[in-house]
Amino acid sequence: xxxxxxxxxxxxxxxxxxxxxxxxxxxxxxxxxxxxxxxxxxxxxxxxxxxxxxxxxxxxxxxxxxxxxxxxxxxxxxxxxxxxxxxxxxxxxxxxxxxxxxxxxxxxxxxxxxxxxxxxxxxxxxxxxxxxxxxxxxxxxxxxxxxxxxxxxxxxxxxxxxxxxxxxxxxxxxxxxxxxxxxxxxxxxxxxxxxxxxxxxxxxxxxxxxxxxxxxxxxxxxxxxxxxxxxxxxxxxxxxxxxxxxxxxx
Numbered sequence: 001x002x003x004x005x006x007x008x009x010x011x012x013x014x015x016x017x018x019x020x021x022x023x024x025x026x027x028x029x030x031x032x033x034x035x036x037x038x039x040x041x042x043x044x045x046x047x048x049x050x051x052x053x054x055x056x057x058x059x060x061x062x063x064x065x066x067x068x069x070x071x072x073x074x075x076x077x078x079x080x081x082x083x084x085x086x087x088x089x090x091x092x093x094x095x096x097x098x099x100x101x102x103x104x105x106x107x108x109x110x111x112x113x114x115x116x117x118x119x120x121x122x123x124x125x126x127x128x129x130x131x132x133x134x135x136x137x138x139x140x141x142x143x144x145x146x147x148x149x150x151x152x153x154x155x156x157x158x159x160x161x162x163x164x165x166x167x168x169x170x171x172x173x174x175x176x177x178x179x180x181x182x183x184x185x186x187x188x189x190x191x192x193x194x195x196x197x198x199x200x201x202x203x204x205x206x207x208x209x210x211x212x213x214x215x216x217x218x219x220x221x222x223x224x225x226x227x228x229x230x231x232x233x234x235x236x237x238x239x240x241x242x243x244x245x246x247x248x249x250x
Contacts, residue, residue: 005047010057012050014043021203022046024053031061063227075121081108083132085184092121101128126159132181133157133188140192141174148215150199164226167195169202183226190222 003014013034023036037046050057073079079090088108095111101124102109112121134157141152154173160166164187167174174195180188193216201208212219 003043005043005050007047007050007054007057010054014046016041022049024050024057026057026060026064031057031064033057033061073122075110075118075125081125082182083108083129084181085187099124101125126178129181130157130159130178133176133178136181136185136188137176137192140189141196144193144196144215148193148196148200150196152196152199165191165195167198169199172199174199186222187226190216190219190226193219 001016003016005012005014010033013032015034015036016039017036019036019038022038022041025034025036026032027034033050035046035050073081075090075092077090077092081088081090083103088103088106091107091109093109093111094114094116096113097111099113099116099120100111102111110121110125112124134155137155137157141155145151150172152172152174154171156173156175157178158175159179160175160177164177164180165175174192176188176191176195180191194212197208197211197215201211216222
């Protein structure tokens with residue numbers, strides 16, 4: 001059940017869950033605010049928490065409103081696509097060869113069956129991005145496991161609408177957003193380290209910040225770069241009924 005509290009002009013959705021800590025998130029496109037709170041927490045305590053974070057909420061809403069977004073991809077010749085932060089111009093090649101994607105110089109070649117619909121082209125490209133990430137992430141995980149002192153048991157790579165990554169401390173697993181294959185390599189490494197540190201500290205509290213400072217002193221620069229880069233176009237009218245886009249979480 002969702003309860004709403006009003007903080008002046010800002011409406012905050014409150015959802016109580018079987019969790020230990022309170023979580024505050026701000027969602028695009030307009031900066032919708034949601035708090036997930038433990039079942040035992042009363043509404044007055046949640047309101048006080050929200051008021052204490054009002055300045056942070058307004059800053060994140062401003063960032064979301066100013067953040068650049070990609071235009072919708074139509075998978076046409078000479079359309080721009082990005083791989084590891086580099087720009088490539090698309091060339092659609094229709095043939096009876098198996099569908100796939102290849103890079104050569106500044107071109108991205110998309111091979112599809114004759115008459116393929118846009119949705120089929122999109123699926124081929126997204127699966128290719130997924131494979132790029134599946135190939136790149138394991139070596140980073142292996143690099144950081146002895147440095148952080150954790151062991152990642154399973155890696156999942158998938159399209160994610162609300163996060164760049166996530167982790168499950170109990171299962172010792174991490175998940176990565178396929179869109180990271182579009183960003184500079186340093187962004188992927190930052191998210192890998194971020195999620196691996198969560199295996200030591202599940203929250204974003206002072207201990208988490210201290211651990212990130214210890215293992216990756218420039219992590220805040222990497223985070224700022226990732227948040228500055230354009231994010232994927234979404235059909236907001238479709239997704240507005242649920243959590244969508246890349247959120248900021250406190």
